[in-house]
Amino acid sequence: MRIDVVTIFPEYLAPLDLSLVGKARTAGLLDLRVHDLRAWTTDRHRTVDDTPFGGGAGMVMRPDVWGTALDEVLAGGGHLLVPTPSGAPLTQRTAERLAGEEHLVVACGRYEGIDARVAEHYRTVPGVQVSEFSLGDYVLNGGEVAALVLVEAVARLLPGVVGNPASLVEESHGAAGLLEYPVYTKPPSWAGLDVPEVLLSGHHARIERWRRDEALVRTAARRPDLVRALDADGLDAHDRTV
Numbered sequence: 001m002r003i004d005v006v007t008i009f010p011e012y013l014a015p016l017d018l019s020l021v022g023k024a025r026t027a028g029l030l031d032l033r034v035h036d037l038r039a040w041t042t043d044r045h046r047t048v049d050d051t052p053f054g055g056g057a058g059m060v061m062r063p064d065v066w067g068t069a070l071d072e073v074l075a076g077g078g079h080l081l082v083p084t085p086s087g088a089p090l091t092q093r094t095a096e097r098l099a100g101e102e103h104l105v106v107a108c109g110r111y112e113g114i115d116a117r118v119a120e121h122y123r124t125v126p127g128v129q130v131s132e133f134s135l136g137d138y139v140l141n142g143g144e145v146a147a148l149v150l151v152e153a154v155a156r157l158l159p160g161v162v163g164n165p166a167s168l169v170e171e172s173h174g175a176a177g178l179l180e181y182p183v184y185t186k187p188p189s190w191a192g193l194d195v196p197e198v199l200l201s202g203h204h205a206r207i208e209r210w211r212r213d214e215a216l217v218r219t220a221a222r223r224p225d226l227v228r229a230l231d232a233d234g235l236d237a238h239d240r241t242v
């Protein structure tokens with residue numbers, strides 16, 4: 001998989017040289033390229049923004065500079081991803097879908113945003129898909145943090161990136177659509193708190209049931225919206241008694 005990130009703050013993406021994503025790049029599992037948008041400016045001041053039509057505070061990022069950059073980066077087609085407070089929520093399902101694609105391009109907005117014609121234009125370009133996505137209902141100063149989140153959420157799903165693929169199965173927002181159960185390790189007693197007995201029993205069926213029940217209780221308490229989203233056969237008869 002190839003991921004391009006276009007930003008006026010390329011150094012913001014430096015953490016992607018570390019840890020899992022860094023290893024994936026070294027192992028050739030992920031071809032990640034970070035570009036400085038100003039490389040495509042033509043004026044002496046390397047200008048990427050201008051005042052908004054219709055007035056209002058702040059500046060808007062110019063369509064011509066973004067167009068020159070994205071024409072080059074998207075030359076072979078790809079999925080243009082634009083982080084924005086007004087985008088569709090980024091979910092684990094979305095990350096799983098994106099992990100199966102060949103080429104992602106993340107366009108990091110700053111100021112008041114990117115001229116709306118950029119996304120509009122690339123929706124008409126054959127071989128290019130455009131998705132505006134949100135991390136949540138809050139506003140950041142730019143798309144770089146969202147780019148870091150997206151790259152990590154997708155890269156960790158690529159085959160060979162995470163040491164033990166089994167650890168990807170039982171996760172919050174996993175296939176079952178529930179939050180993850182609580183986890184414990186040694187010592188068995190700490191700060192006057194004991195690990196739940198069932199986990200020391202070695203009785204795997206009971207442990208599995210306890211974990212499922214805990215996941216259901218947590219999800220119902222913290223994310224009732226997820227419980228409602230579970231389809232009818234997402235909950236068995238026992239589940240409904242928890």
Ligand SMILES: COC(=O)COc1cccc(COC(=O)c2cn[nH]c2)c1
Pocket residue numbers: 082083084085108109110111112113114115116119132133134135136137138139140141142143144146
């Ligand atoms: C068409 O899209 C754009 O113009 C994007 O422009 C901007 C402008 C400012 C900040 C951001 C970053 O995204 C968020 O703040 C964000 C994403 N998720 N939750 C908050 C993006």
